[in-house]
Amino acid sequence: MSSVSRRSFLARGAALTGAAGAALATGARAAETSAPTGPPTAPGAAVEGSDLATVQPFTGAHQAGILNPAPANATLLAFDSLAADRDTLKAALQALSDRARQLTVGGPVPLLEVDAPPADSGILGPDNAPDALTVTIGFGASLFDGRYGLAAKRPAELTDMPTFPVDHLDPKRSHGDLLVQICAQHRDTVVHTVRELTRTVRGALQQRWSMDGFAGAGRGPSPKNSPRNLFAFRDGTANPDTTDASLMNQLVWAGAGEPAWAVGGTYQVVRIIRMHVEFWDRVGLTEQQNMIGRVRDSGAPLGGTDEFQDPRYDLDPDGKRIPLDAHIRLANPRTAATANERILRRGFNYHRGFDDAGQLDQGLLFVAYNRSPSKQFVVIQNRLNSEPMTDYVTPVGGGYFFVPPAARTAADFVGSGLFA
Amino acid sequence: MLRKNARPRALLFSGAALALVAVLVAVLAGGGEPSSSTAATRTAAQAVTGPRFGPPALARYREGSPHVTSQLNTYAVQGAVQGAPSTPPDELPPVSAAAFRTPVAAYRAYSVGRLRLMARQVAALSSALAADDRAAAQTAWRAAYADYLNLGAVYLEGPVAALNDAIDGLPGGLAGGVASPRFSGLHRLERGLWSEAPLASLAPFARKLSADVARLARLIPHVQIDPADYATRAHEILEDAVRDQLSGADAPWSGAGVLGTSAGVVATAAVIRTLAPILSTRESVLPTVNADLSDLRSALRAIARAHGGELPTTSELTRLQTERLDASIGQALEGLAQVPGALETTRALAIPQIPAKDARTAR
Numbered sequence: 001m002s003s004v005s006r007r008s009f010l011a012r013g014a015a016l017t018g019a020a021g022a023a024l025a026t027g028a029r030a031a032e033t034s035a036p037t038g039p040p041t042a043p044g045a046a047v048e049g050s051d052l053a054t055v056q057p058f059t060g061a062h063q064a065g066i067l068n069p070a071p072a073n074a075t076l077l078a079f080d081s082l083a084a085d086r087d088t089l090k091a092a093l094q095a096l097s098d099r100a101r102q103l104t105v106g107g108p109v110p111l112l113e114v115d116a117p118p119a120d121s122g123i124l125g126p127d128n129a130p131d132a133l134t135v136t137i138g139f140g141a142s143l144f145d146g147r148y149g150l151a152a153k154r155p156a157e158l159t160d161m162p163t164f165p166v167d168h169l170d171p172k173r174s175h176g177d178l179l180v181q182i183c184a185q186h187r188d189t190v191v192h193t194v195r196e197l198t199r200t201v202r203g204a205l206q207q208r209w210s211m212d213g214f215a216g217a218g219r220g221p222s223p224k225n226s227p228r229n230l231f232a233f234r235d236g237t238a239n240p241d242t243t244d245a246s247l248m249n250q251l252v253w254a255g256a257g258e259p260a261w262a263v264g265g266t267y268q269v270v271r272i273i274r275m276h277v278e279f280w281d282r283v284g285l286t287e288q289q290n291m292i293g294r295v296r297d298s299g300a301p302l303g304g305t306d307e308f309q310d311p312r313y314d315l316d317p318d319g320k321r322i323p324l325d326a327h328i329r330l331a332n333p334r335t336a337a338t339a340n341e342r343i344l345r346r347g348f349n350y351h352r353g354f355d356d357a358g359q360l361d362q363g364l365l366f367v368a369y370n371r372s373p374s375k376q377f378v379v380i381q382n383r384l385n386s387e388p389m390t391d392y393v394t395p396v397g398g399g400y401f402f403v404p405p406a407a408r409t410a411a412d413f414v415g416s417g418l419f420a
Numbered sequence: 421m422l423r424k425n426a427r428p429r430a431l432l433f434s435g436a437a438l439a440l441v442a443v444l445v446a447v448l449a450g451g452g453e454p455s456s457s458t459a460a461t462r463t464a465a466q467a468v469t470g471p472r473f474g475p476p477a478l479a480r481y482r483e484g485s486p487h488v489t490s491q492l493n494t495y496a497v498q499g500a501v502q503g504a505p506s507t508p509p510d511e512l513p514p515v516s517a518a519a520f521r522t523p524v525a526a527y528r529a530y531s532v533g534r535l536r537l538m539a540r541q542v543a544a545l546s547s548a549l550a551a552d553d554r555a556a557a558q559t560a561w562r563a564a565y566a567d568y569l570n571l572g573a574v575y576l577e578g579p580v581a582a583l584n585d586a587i588d589g590l591p592g593g594l595a596g597g598v599a600s601p602r603f604s605g606l607h608r609l610e611r612g613l614w615s616e617a618p619l620a621s622l623a624p625f626a627r628k629l630s631a632d633v634a635r636l637a638r639l640i641p642h643v644q645i646d647p648a649d650y651a652t653r654a655h656e657i658l659e660d661a662v663r664d665q666l667s668g669a670d671a672p673w674s675g676a677g678v679l680g681t682s683a684g685v686v687a688t689a690a691v692i693r694t695l696a697p698i699l700s701t702r703e704s705v706l707p708t709v710n711a712d713l714s715d716l717r718s719a720l721r722a723i724a725r726a727h728g729g730e731l732p733t734t735s736e737l738t739r740l741q742t743e744r745l746d747a748s749i750g751q752a753l754e755g756l757a758q759v760p761g762a763l764e765t766t767r768a769l770a771i772p773q774i775p776a777k778d779a780r781t782a783r
Binding site: 164166283310311312315316320356359 | 592655656659660663666667668669734745753754757760761768771772774775
């Protein structure tokens with residue numbers, strides 16, 4: 001099985017690189033040296049003046065899809081590795097990065113002989129517009145078991161996500177050897193990427209679960225106001241400033257104590273949090289606001305008028321204004337002692353129809369980044385285990401993943417350090 | 421598993437009876453008669469309250485809302501609200517906390533009675549285990565489980581919370597899951613009874629359950645229940661039943677989710693019965709709720725009839741039965757959600773403002 005599969009995905013990769021290699025490589029170099037929003041060089045890759053032309057660079061120090069603002073659409077796609085050996089896994093990861101890089105740059109779809117299946121599914125037309133696509137590749141703890149001799153490379157804190165007291169985890173939507181986070185401005189770009197990437201690694205990496213997400217539109221009143229989650233509250237207000245590089249080193253990028261290959265990566269926490277929205281919609285507004293700690297309309301902390309206002313817990317030690325068990329207060333107490341616990345959240349809303357019992361299946365794809373889950377995410381989650389909001393949410397899946405540094409060059413791939 | 425109750429509710433907008441603008445009815449119904457049995461059985465509730473779709477009649481809209489600009493929309497769907505003041509409707513004066521004394525006492529007595537029934541079923545379960553009769557043991561378990569869920573509103577603080585975990589705890593949050601030694605109550609028995617486990621191996625769990633139930637029955641008469649919590653439970657029991665029972669989440673081995681939902685309806689009706697004397701003086705909540713609960717009980721009876729007289733497992737429900745049950749429960753919950761607001765015991769306090777001179781902006 002393995003030799004055949006390996007040949008097939010390597011051959012497909014070669015066809016794509018061979019047929020359009022020159023254009024893509026040129027495009028890649030140009031895009032990666034220009035500003036992230038610069039137009040692709042591939043002719044006709046996007047309608048002029050359209051945001052379809054936006055490029056997020058695939059290579060660099062850190063992977064894209066973490067610090068850049070979340071675009072409108074996402075899919076989380078978990079894989080298990082069925083690669084028979086270490087070389088096959090390495091080849092699959094190389095092919096995954098290569099194809100992801102091509103798609104993030106965009107460009108014309110290569111032409112093969114007309115009697116061959118097309119090299120690209122073609123669902124975006126003859127030119128793939130980049131559309132701010134990011135493909136963020138992370139590894140689960142299970143990849144570091146005995147199968148591929150990677151145990152010594154396991155990032156210091158990477159484990160399976162534990163089951164927290166509030167969890168009702170569905171094994172069919174939890175964990176995985178890999179997690180690929182695909183984000184773009186338009187849904188069809190994400191779907192195309194899912195289709196191309198699964199095809200690229202077929203035989204070696206088998207999809208395990210997937211969840212589609214979307215971001216609330218920027219509805220103001222100002223462009224910096226945070227979008228809303230499906231409880232209607234603004235989400236992400238207290239995120240650390242992603243443009244502050246030293247703060248990101250302090251909170252997000254893993255460093256000391258990690259194996260050399262992992263430095264500059266980050267721990268990704270994924271929680272699929274079902275929200276019982278019918279129930280929520282039957283709760284009085286005052287109670288909703290007290291559970292969150294914010295005013296629903298403006299997003300301001302209770303007693304305030306501006307979303308980004310400091311809630312001043314120091315002036316409200318008894319919780320007369322913002323209850324002591326309000327979500328924002330437990331999640332981020334804003335004290336000197338808790339400053340280093342902060343995490344970077346970059347979640348998406350989800351809607352996947354309704355369940356067998358007829359209830360809407362909506363919620364939050366909570367995605368967060370931190371340099372040390374044990375000192376950050378877990379500490380926060382444990383404070384939240386008994387918050388009143390737990391009645392209205394059920395975490396049903398997700399996992400812990402380690403997102404390594406990006407491919408350094410167009411010849412490099414995400415995870416190359418595992419095989420060094 | 422009964423979850424910890426949410427915080428007591430602060431004052432809500434006073435619940436207004438839902439009303440419907442004729443135009444919207446015509447649009448929703450397509451101008452014709454509802455043809456499904458689901459729609460037809462709603463008439464009991466409608467007879468009391470009238471049709472109940474669309475925004476509350478007293479809803480007001482903020483002046484100058486940018487998207488409420490179309491006259492057609494405003495008049496046809498939302499009613500003639502242009503120029504309405506942006507303040508919410510007036511609230512009824514609060515109910516005195518003392519008015520809850522009798523209802524809460526009645527509820528405690530009811531709970532003790534249910535636990536006595538449960539104790540009998542647990543004894544029957546033990547006998548069935550000793551007789552190695554799995555069918556009889558399963559029957560006794562279902563009865564005991566329903567009796568427990570008939571409590572609906574165990575107040576999960578302190579020792580009562582620990583007992584609830586022991587009696588009705590799920591393996592989900594325990595280290596080791598189903599293998600945890602702390603997984604020992606109703607659901608541990610459920611798992612064994614609906615598998616090939618030798619019945620004799622379950623006897624110790626039944627003994628422990630029996631002792632825990634007796635202990636809870638001794639504690640209940642001393643449990644203090646906050647009036648706001650009690651009013652909140654009027655709708656949260658059924659909300660929990662939908663989330664935990666009808667979903668199949670809480671009783672995965674026996675599939676007893678419909679039974680559990682039905683038990684939640686019984687518990688809700690018991691709470692509403694105790695509250696009726698207060699509720700009858702407040703707005704028009706009580707007739708709606710009673711009609712909806714009656715409709716819901718009819719739906720459950722019809723389902724039992726269609727399954728040989730006994731409530732089926734969640735997976736045995738036909739699509740139409742699931743839809744019928746969902747529709748009835750959803751409608752009942754929309755009405756029950758008005759109860760806490762109608763029974764507020766305090767007026768909403770204004771939220772203190774963050775002092776202006778200290779109001780720093782984060783960025």
